[in-house]
Amino acid sequence: MKKPLNLACPHVYSNRIAFSPDSRKPDATTDDGVGTLWNLDVESAVRRICEASSGALGREQWRRYVTELPYTPPCAATS
Secondary structure, three states, X not given: OOOOEEOOOOOOOOOEEEEOOOOOOEEEEOOOOOEEEOOOXXXXXXXXXXXXXXXXXXXXXXXXXXXXXXXXXXOOOOO
Protein backbone atom coordinates (compact mmCIF):
# COMPACT_ATOMS: atom_id res chain seq x y z
CA MET A 1 0.00 0.00 0.00
CA LYS A 2 1.04 3.56 -0.66
CA LYS A 3 1.33 6.07 2.16
CA PRO A 4 -2.13 6.63 3.74
CA LEU A 5 -4.00 9.90 3.44
CA ASN A 6 -5.30 11.08 6.81
CA LEU A 7 -8.52 13.07 6.63
CA ALA A 8 -9.74 15.69 9.06
CA CYS A 9 -13.29 16.22 7.86
CA PRO A 10 -16.35 15.81 10.09
CA HIS A 11 -18.56 14.64 7.19
CA VAL A 12 -16.28 11.80 6.09
CA TYR A 13 -16.97 8.42 7.67
CA SER A 14 -13.47 7.20 6.92
CA ASN A 15 -10.52 8.92 8.51
CA ARG A 16 -7.76 7.19 6.59
CA ILE A 17 -7.48 6.18 2.94
CA ALA A 18 -4.62 4.35 1.22
CA PHE A 19 -4.33 2.94 -2.30
CA SER A 20 -2.88 -0.34 -3.51
CA PRO A 21 0.36 -0.03 -5.53
CA ASP A 22 -1.60 -0.19 -8.81
CA SER A 23 -3.92 2.63 -7.57
CA ARG A 24 -7.01 0.54 -8.38
CA LYS A 25 -8.05 -0.43 -4.87
CA PRO A 26 -8.46 2.19 -2.13
CA ASP A 27 -8.60 0.96 1.45
CA ALA A 28 -10.76 3.14 3.71
CA THR A 29 -10.36 2.72 7.47
CA THR A 30 -12.78 4.10 10.05
CA ASP A 31 -12.03 5.44 13.55
CA ASP A 32 -12.79 2.03 15.06
CA GLY A 33 -10.21 0.34 12.82
CA VAL A 34 -12.58 -1.34 10.37
CA GLY A 35 -11.05 -1.34 6.89
CA THR A 36 -12.76 -1.84 3.57
CA LEU A 37 -10.85 -2.57 0.37
CA TRP A 38 -12.74 -1.21 -2.65
CA ASN A 39 -12.22 -2.68 -6.11
CA LEU A 40 -12.59 0.14 -8.67
CA ASP A 41 -11.95 -2.01 -11.74
CA VAL A 42 -14.98 -1.40 -13.98
CA GLU A 43 -14.73 -4.68 -15.91
CA SER A 44 -14.59 -6.62 -12.65
CA ALA A 45 -17.68 -4.79 -11.36
CA VAL A 46 -19.59 -5.48 -14.59
CA ARG A 47 -18.70 -9.20 -14.37
CA ARG A 48 -19.85 -9.41 -10.72
CA ILE A 49 -23.13 -7.61 -11.45
CA CYS A 50 -23.89 -9.76 -14.49
CA GLU A 51 -23.08 -12.99 -12.62
CA ALA A 52 -25.30 -11.99 -9.69
CA SER A 53 -28.23 -10.80 -11.81
CA SER A 54 -28.17 -13.25 -14.69
CA GLY A 55 -31.58 -13.30 -16.33
CA ALA A 56 -33.05 -10.67 -14.00
CA LEU A 57 -33.99 -8.32 -16.84
CA GLY A 58 -35.48 -10.47 -19.54
CA ARG A 59 -37.45 -9.47 -22.60
CA GLU A 60 -40.72 -9.11 -20.64
CA GLN A 61 -39.25 -6.86 -17.93
CA TRP A 62 -37.39 -4.86 -20.56
CA ARG A 63 -40.66 -4.22 -22.40
CA ARG A 64 -42.27 -3.06 -19.15
CA TYR A 65 -39.47 -0.83 -17.76
CA VAL A 66 -37.33 0.20 -20.76
CA THR A 67 -40.11 1.21 -23.08
CA GLU A 68 -38.24 3.53 -25.44
CA LEU A 69 -35.38 1.23 -26.46
CA PRO A 70 -35.36 -2.07 -28.34
CA TYR A 71 -34.52 -5.12 -26.26
CA THR A 72 -30.81 -5.63 -25.78
CA PRO A 73 -29.75 -8.11 -23.08
CA PRO A 74 -27.82 -6.10 -20.46
CA CYS A 75 -25.12 -8.75 -19.99
CA ALA A 76 -23.46 -10.64 -22.81
CA ALA A 77 -24.12 -14.36 -22.70
CA THR A 78 -21.11 -16.41 -21.66
CA SER A 79 -20.53 -20.01 -22.56
